[in-house]
Amino acid sequence: MNSIAVCFVCLGNICRSPSAEAVMLHQVGRARLSDKIVVDSAGTGDWHIGQPPDERAQRAARKRGYDLSPLRGRQVSRGDFARFDLLIAMDDANAAALTEMCPAEYRDKIRLLMEFASRDDSRVVADPYFGGDEGFERVLDQCEDACEGLLRALRAQLVA
Ligand code: 4NP
Numbered sequence: 001m002n003s004i005a006v007c008f009v010c011l012g013n014i015c016r017s018p019s020a021e022a023v024m025l026h027q028v029g030r031a032r033l034s035d036k037i038v039v040d041s042a043g044t045g046d047w048h049i050g051q052p053p054d055e056r057a058q059r060a061a062r063k064r065g066y067d068l069s070p071l072r073g074r075q076v077s078r079g080d081f082a083r084f085d086l087l088i089a090m091d092d093a094n095a096a097a098l099t100e101m102c103p104a105e106y107r108d109k110i111r112l113l114m115e116f117a118s119r120d121d122s123r124v125v126a127d128p129y130f131g132g133d134e135g136f137e138r139v140l141d142q143c144e145d146a147c148e149g150l151l152r153a154l155r156a157q158l159v160a
Contacts (some may be wrong), residue, residue, distance in 0.1 A: 003037035013043030048073035091124035116149035
């Protein structure tokens with residue numbers, strides 16, 4: 001495969017998936033693969049379309065050197081299933097919502113982010129929206145872990 005496009009998906013596209021997008025973009029850039037791997041994010045819900053990421057997510061990310069400020073919320077569309085090679089859900093509800101709207105031929109593009117983690121054995125990235133700052137730190141820890149594994153998997157596909 002010559003290039004790969006991945007889209008991270010959560011509920012609102014203002015906390016978890018933009019965090020995953022920024023972490024992955026950073027890792028892809030560091031690996032000098034920015035011309036081969038396209039990274040985006042979206043939400044299954046429509047409440048935060050056009051909005052910047054949650055302030056708490058931005059603050060936690062900024063402390064680790066990730067800038068979420070240019071990102072804006074958008075909702076998953078049916079066209080995304082053709083456009084992206086992988087749609088990577090943060091939790092089971094996100095994966096179920098994706099599966100429901102996904103044309104049958106593309107269902108195997110839907111994965112859970114934490115499948116790619118190696119240090120943290122949680123199944124999902126929990127929604128931090130109604131909790132405290134520690135939830136946002138945990139989201140970043142999980143994204144950093146899982147994106148390393150995802151990048152390894154994508155590299156293998158690029159050379160295959
Ligand atoms: P996210 O977090 O899915 O990680 O972006 C949420 C953002 C907003 C809401 C829920 C979760 N909300 O209920 O508005």
